[in-house]
Amino acid sequence: GSPQGSVSGSPITAAADPANVGTAAIAPPAVNDIYDANLLNKIEIRFTSATQFDVFDVTQGTTLASGMSYTSGGNITYNGWTTQITDDPGPPSSTPQAGDIFQIKNDGDAFQIMNNQGGIGDNRNALELVKLETKQQLMGGNNYRGVYSQMIAEVGAQGRRVENTLVSQEALLEQSTLTRESISGVNLDEEAANLVRFQQAYEAAAQIIQTSNALFSTLLEAVKG
Numbered sequence: 001g002s003p004q005g006s007v008s009g010s011p012i013t014a015a016a017d018p019a020n021v022g023t024a025a026i027a028p029p030a031v032n033d034i035y036d037a038n039l040l041n042k043i044e045i046r047f048t049s050a051t052q053f054d055v056f057d058v059t060q061g062t063t064l065a066s067g068m069s070y071t072s073g074g075n076i077t078y079n080g081w082t083t084q085i086t087d088d089p090g091p092p093s094s095t096p097q098a099g100d101i102f103q104i105k106n107d108g109d110a111f112q113i114m115n116n117q118g119g120i121g122d123n124r125n126a127l128e129l130v131k132l133e134t135k136q137q138l139m140g141g142n143n144y145r146g147v148y149s150q151m152i153a154e155v156g157a158q159g160r161r162v163e164n165t166l167v168s169q170e171a172l173l174e175q176s177t178l179t180r181e182s183i184s185g186v187n188l189d190e191e192a193a194n195l196v197r198f199q200q201a202y203e204a205a206a207q208i209i210q211t212s213n214a215l216f217s218t219l220l221e222a223v224k225g
Helices: 124-131 144-184 188-224
Strands: 012-016 043-047 052-057 062-069 075-078 081-086 110-115
Antiparallel strands (some): 075 081
């Protein structure tokens, strides 16, 4: 991973104190509010008996709750996270026990909630991202995969419609151009042939005039003589 840690891991993790007498387990905490200012504070859940616990903020040195009733598997929510502590089903079964020694010298089983620096040993964020592929939360209950498939199909259909429209418009343009040329267009080959014909007629007429002038001059000379 990078020096900043892995984004695939949750920012917080949980662990049972190795000195616990009971073998109850704590679940990885789920982040409810990433903007909670105390999210990354180190927390201890200290059992004072098999049925009660206190919650202590080690980072700030304050007690968040005391004398809380314990229910196996019940939600425990503080500082923008939620976790559960469950009894060990055994055999033999075991619940949290009082009388254990903890990091800060208190008695009773302890469970720690702490900053998971670097996201080590935790891929819950990555798993949540994978779930988004099939989680129905978009556009009327569709998931990302369904929406993406619909988008691809719609883009393809729209592209085909545009292509068909282009072909028909090009055909219409060609037909309109031919119609215009048939009505008012100029055939250059035909006009060139006419120009040659008119030029030849002009030259022939000029020759006739020249010959007529010569004959007329000859007649005048004959009359004078």
